[in-house]
Amino acid sequence: xxxxIGIPKGxxxxxxxxxxxRNFLFDTIKTxxxxxxxxxxxxxxxxxxxxxxxxxxEEGDKLLFKVLNSGNYLSKxxxxxxxxxxxxxxxxxxxxxxxxxxxxxxxxxFVVQHRNDLTFPFKRYQIQPVWRADKPQKGRYRxxxxxDVDVIGSHSLLNEVxxxxxxxxxxKQLNIEIVVKLNNxxxxxxxxxxxxxxxxxxxxxTAMDKLDKIGSEKVYEELIQxxxxxxxxxxxxxxxxxxxDNQNKLDLLQQLxxxxxxxxxxxxxMKTVLQHLSSLNxxxxxELDQSLARGLNYYTGAIIEVKSKDAAIGSIxxxxxxxxxxxxxxxxxxxxxxxxxxxDRIYDVMEELDLFPENVHHSTQxxxxxxxxxxxxxxxxxxxxxxQAGIRAELYPDSDKLKKQMKYADQKGIPLVLLVGExxxxxxxxxxxxxxxxLQENVTIEQLIKIINISL
RNA sequence: GUGGGUGUAGCUCAGUUGGUUAGAGUACCAGAUUGUGAUUCUGGGUGUCGUGGGUUCAAAUCCCAUCAUCCACCCCA
Numbered sequence: 467x468x469x470x471i472g473i474p475k476g477x478x479x480x481x482x483x484x485x486x487x488r489n490f491l492f493d494t495i496k497t498x499x500x501x502x503x504x505x506x507x508x509x510x511x512x513x514x515x516x517x518x519x520x521x522x523x524e525e526g527d528k529l530l531f532k533v534l535n536s537g538n539y540l541s542k543x544x545x546x547x548x549x550x551x552x553x554x555x556x557x558x559x560x561x562x563x564x565x566x567x568x569x570x571x572x573x574x575x576f577v578v579q580h581r582n583d584l585t586f587p588f589k590r591y592q593i594q595p596v597w598r599a600d601k602p603q604k605g606r607y608r609x610x611x612x613x614d615v616d617v618i619g620s621h622s623l624l625n626e627v628x629x630x631x632x633x634x635x636x637x638k639q640l641n642i643e644i645v646v647k648l649n650n651x652x653x654x655x656x657x658x659x660x661x662x663x664x665x666x667x668x669x670x671x672t673a674m675d676k677l678d679k680i681g682s683e684k685v686y687e688e689l690i691q692x693x694x695x696x697x698x699x700x701x702x703x704x705x706x707x708x709x710x711d712n713q714n715k716l717d718l719l720q721q722l723x724x725x726x727x728x729x730x731x732x733x734x735x736m737k738t739v740l741q742h743l744s745s746l747n748x749x750x751x752x753e754l755d756q757s758l759a760r761g762l763n764y765y766t767g768a769i770i771e772v773k774s775k776d777a778a779i780g781s782i783x784x785x786x787x788x789x790x791x792x793x794x795x796x797x798x799x800x801x802x803x804x805x806x807x808x809x810d811r812i813y814d815v816m817e818e819l820d821l822f823p824e825n826v827h828h829s830t831q832x833x834x835x836x837x838x839x840x841x842x843x844x845x846x847x848x849x850x851x852x853x854q855a856g857i858r859a860e861l862y863p864d865s866d867k868l869k870k871q872m873k874y875a876d877q878k879g880i881p882l883v884l885l886v887g888e889x890x891x892x893x894x895x896x897x898x899x900x901x902x903x904x905l906q907e908n909v910t911i912e913q914l915i916k917i918i919n920i921s922l
Numbered sequence: 923g924u925g926g927g928u929g930u931a932g933c934u935c936a937g938u939u940g941g942u943u944a945g946a947g948u949a950c951c952a953g954a955u956u957g958u959g960a961u962u963c964u965g966g967g968u969g970u971c972g973u974g975g976g977u978u979c980a981a982a983u984c985c986c987a988u989c990a991u992c993c994a995c996c997c998c999a
Contacts, residue, residue, distance in 0.1 A: 475990085525997055528923085568999090596999085601923085603993060610999065672997090760998085781999065808999030837957085872959035887957070901959065 476600070476608025487822050488813060491640070492593055495613045495807055498635045499591040502628060504615055507590050509572040511597075515564045521571045521794070523763065529598045532561040565597040569614040569806065570791070577618055577802075578795040586619030586800075593809075605779040605811050616785075616804025618792070623735060625803045626768045626787065627742040633772055633783060633805065634750045640812065641821045643775040644782075645751045649758035650736050651765045651786070653719065656729020657756070660722065661701040663694065670694070671759035674706070678757070682706055705756060712740055712754045719756065735767060764788045770805055777815040783807045828858070831918055832882040833875045836862040845886045848896075848911055855915045875901060884914065 473479065480488060496506075512533060519527055542559040566572050569592045577588065593613045602608055615632065617625045630646055637644045654674075658667045673688045685706070686699050705722055708715045716737060723729035736754060743752055750772075758769055767787030774782055785805030792800040816822055832852065834845045845861050852859040862871045875883045885897040895908040898917075909917065 472990085523997095529997085598998080600998070601996095602991090606998070612999065779999095784999070806999065811999055835957085868957050869955075869959075872957095874959085876959040883959080885957070889957095897957085899958070904958090904960085906958085 474608065476602035476606075478607065478609070486828065487816075488809070490822065491809060491813055491816070492611075492613070494639050495636055495809070496591070496593065498632055498639070499613075499615050501635075502589070502632055504589045504591040504617075507573075507576065507592050508594060509566070509569070509576055509592070511565055511595070512563045513566055513572055513575065515558070515562050517575050517795075518564045518567055518571060521764075522567055526567060529600055530567055531565040531597045531599050532557060533563040533565065534561055535563075566594075567598055568596050569594060569612050570616070570788075570804065573614065573616060573618075574791040574802075575795055577800065578792050578797045581797060587617050587625075588619055589615075589617045591615045605814055607810055610811075611809040613807035613809055614804060615807075616802055618802035618804075619800055620803075621801050623738050623768075624742070626739045626770075627746075629770065629785070629803065629805050630739075630743055630748065630750075630752060631746065633770075634748045636807065637772070638749050640816060642782075642812070642815060642819070643750075644772050645753055645775060647753050647755040647758050647771045647773065648736065648739065649755055649769040650732035650767055651769060652728040652732030652767065653723065653736065653756060654732075654759060656723040656726040656732055657702070657705055659726040659728060660705070661694075661698045663698055666692070666694065668763060674757045675759040677706060708756055712752070715754045715756065716740075732767075739768065760784060760786065764791050766790065766801075768803060772805075774815045777818050779811055779815055779818075781808070782811045782815060829878055830860050830880045831858045832884055832914070833871070833878075833880045834859065834861040835868065835871050835883060835885045835887075836865045837885075837887045838865045841886055841888065841891065844891045848884075848886060851911060852915065855919075857915065857918050882914075882918070 515530075515532060518530055522529070539560045543556055573590065573592065577584065591614065593611065595609050595611050597609050600606060600608060615629070617628075630648075633644070633646055654671050655664065655667055657674075658664045658670050661670075663670060669692045670689070673685050673692065676688070677685055682703075686702075689699060689702075690696075705719075708718050710718075716733060719729070719733055724733060740752070740754065755771075758771055760769055760771060765786040766789040769786040770784060771781045772783035773780075783805055785803070787801065787803035789801045790798070791802060792798070834849055834852075836842060836845065842861070842865075849859055849861050862874065872883065874880075881901055883899045883901060885899065887897070890896045890908075893908075895910055896914070897906055898909045898914060899906045
């Protein structure tokens with residue numbers, strides 16, 4: 467059929483069934499955030515483009531949705547500006563706002579702007595949609611929700627420990643088996659220094675990051691293509707091939723990159739975090755992964771990534787420490803660390819593994835059948851009593867055929883139907899139908915309330 | 923931005939070497955049943971074969987273009 471109506475590529479509608487599950491997910495995450503003392507904030511869907519541009523690298527700038535200026539947005543564009551090369555120039559002339567790309571940069575802006583009103587260390591959570599003009603594919607949408615939790619204004623590594631605890635809590639409650647991968651930007655730069663390529667840190671790390679996916683040989687190929695020497699690769703090999711448990715890896719790293727200032731510092735930080743975690747009751751597997759880099763280059767310390775053990779969908783949660791993020795907006799010395807839960811991907815994982823609990827549906831518990839004008843008068847009174855007893859109830863709005871009203875209850879998954887007809891009103895004893903069993907019984911309104919409360 | 927797959931009923935899909943009126947399951951609607959849903963039985967097709975063009979006596983089928991969607995790469999949640 468020809469698509470006359472629709473929604474933009476990579477966006478989605480959510481029907482009630484999906485929303486109930488999504489809310490369950492958000493509620494679970496939110497409750498954990500609150501349990502650890504994080505406070506909610508929200509920021510606008512749009513930010514000034516100047517706030518967003520240049521924060522996510524060249525690639526990120528391309529993926530920003532830009533909003534056209536109001537009014538005659540072409541007024542500042544001269545005909546001779548039109549051409550491929552001045553595209554960026556024209557963009558800044560016709561657009562000064564953009565949709566947020568993540569929640570971290572707006573948060574940094576928020577902190578700088580409201581620094582005098584905030585108590586530091588400031589612990590905040592933020593659950594809102596973000597937009598990226600990416601090409602959609604599996605697990606990748608153009609509009610998706612992030613659930614960010616950050617603490618800013620504290621250098622303590624206890625924050626990193628806390629984040630891992632929260633990650634563990636959330637996924638424990640959602641019944642998703644995960645691996646938490648940890649690395650440290652300082653370890654990565656120690657590696658770059660060790661192989662004598664400190665300037666090529668970004669090229670090195672983005673290639674190393676693919677180790678899991680494409681294997682070491684392909685990583686080396688890519689590195690050589692980017693200008694690394696055979697000698698570099700040779701030095702890199704033992705680092706890439708680290709094995710054993712976390713302690714083992716730490717010892718080896720100490721030997722291999724411990725002589726560099728950054729490397730030594732990174733190892734110490736990693737040790738501290740892992741030691742704390744090992745003494746706690748963490749269910750998830752926590753794994754040091756020296757190849758973990760992640761794209762965002764504002765990380766300065768810990769790097770965190772969470773993967774589902776049972777579903778291949780990429781990372782479902784990630785983050786790290788950033789020392790200088792607010793300095794772009796004029797506030798330095800404000801270190802922060804946080805992670806972002808990818809709600810849409812977590813949803814997909816739970817859907818794939820069938821992990822949503824049965825009882826997340828909060829639909830109507832009892833439907834009152836509409837038998838006509840006279841009966842409705844009485845039904846409304848009953849409805850009031852039932853609802854005030856804390857029961858989710860509704861009266862069918864039209865006096866349609868009973869068949870149709872029954873079907874409505876069936877399709878909406880309403881377990882009980884109360885028939886309030888002439889006879890019942892006279893006797894004060896109503897015909898209650900249990901949709902699941904098909905059995906019917908006569909009950910008073912008090913008995914009805916009791917029955918529903920017991921079944922809860 | 924690069925490469926590949928798929929577009930037929932609300933949904934999932936079948937449709938032969940091009941050949942008469944495009945089909946199944948499911949969903950939906952009506953009735954069996956004017957106080958009973960799901961189950962059962964009976965009846966009903968609700969379609970611009972994504973769109974535009976071309977080849978042909980004849981196109982859902984072959985060719986070209988285009989759009990949409992999915993998948994992979996880059997990058998990322």
